[in-house]
Amino acid sequence: MRMTLATTFVLQAISRGHRFGFDIVNVTGYPTGTVYPALRRLEHAGLVRSERERQQVATRDARPQRRYYEVTPAGARALEAALEPMRAMSALRPLTPKTAK
Numbered sequence: 143m144r145m146t147l148a149t150t151f152v153l154q155a156i157s158r159g160h161r162f163g164f165d166i167v168n169v170t171g172y173p174t175g176t177v178y179p180a181l182r183r184l185e186h187a188g189l190v191r192s193e194r195e196r197q198q199v200a201t202r203d204a205r206p207q208r209r210y211y212e213v214t215p216a217g218a219r220a221l222e223a224a225l226e227p228m229r230a231m232s233a234l235r236p237l238t239p240k241t242a243k
Contacts, residue, residue, distance in 0.1 A: 143187040145224040148172055152180045153213065153221045156190055162208040181211060189217030 145153075148170075155166045167177045184190040192211045200207040213221065 143183065143189065143220070145220060146180075148176050149180045149184065150221065150224040152177055153184060153189060153217060154225070156211050157213045157218065157221055161210045161212065166211075184217065185211070189214055189220050 143149075151170045151172070152166055155169045158169075160166050160169045163174070163178060163181065166181070167174055170177065172180075181190065181192075185192055190211045190213055192209045195208045195210060197207055
C-alpha cells in the first residue's frame with residue numbers, strides 16, 4: 143500500500159489512541175472525505191482492524207454507532223517505515239543562505 147502523508151497521519155492517530163472516525167478527523171485536521179477512505183484502505187491492506195461498538199452503547203449515549211480502529215502488527219511496522227524519512231528530515235541542520243559580498 144502506498145503511504146501518503148494523510149494516510150500516515152491517520153495511522154499515527156490510531157496508534158496514539160484516537161480510535162474512531164470523528165476523533166481521527168479532529169486530531170488530524172483532515173476532512174471526512176480524506177479520513178474515511180484512508181481508513182478503508184488501511185483496513186483492506188491489513189494495517190488496521192475495526193470493530194463496531196454495540197448498538198446499546200450508542201443508543202445509551204444518543205449517537206450513531208461507532209467503528210473503533212486499532213493498528214495491527216503489520217500496521218505498526220508500516221507506520222515506523224513511513225515515519226522514518228520524516229525523522230531523518232527533522233534531523234537535518236537548517237540551511238542558511240550565504241550573504242552576498
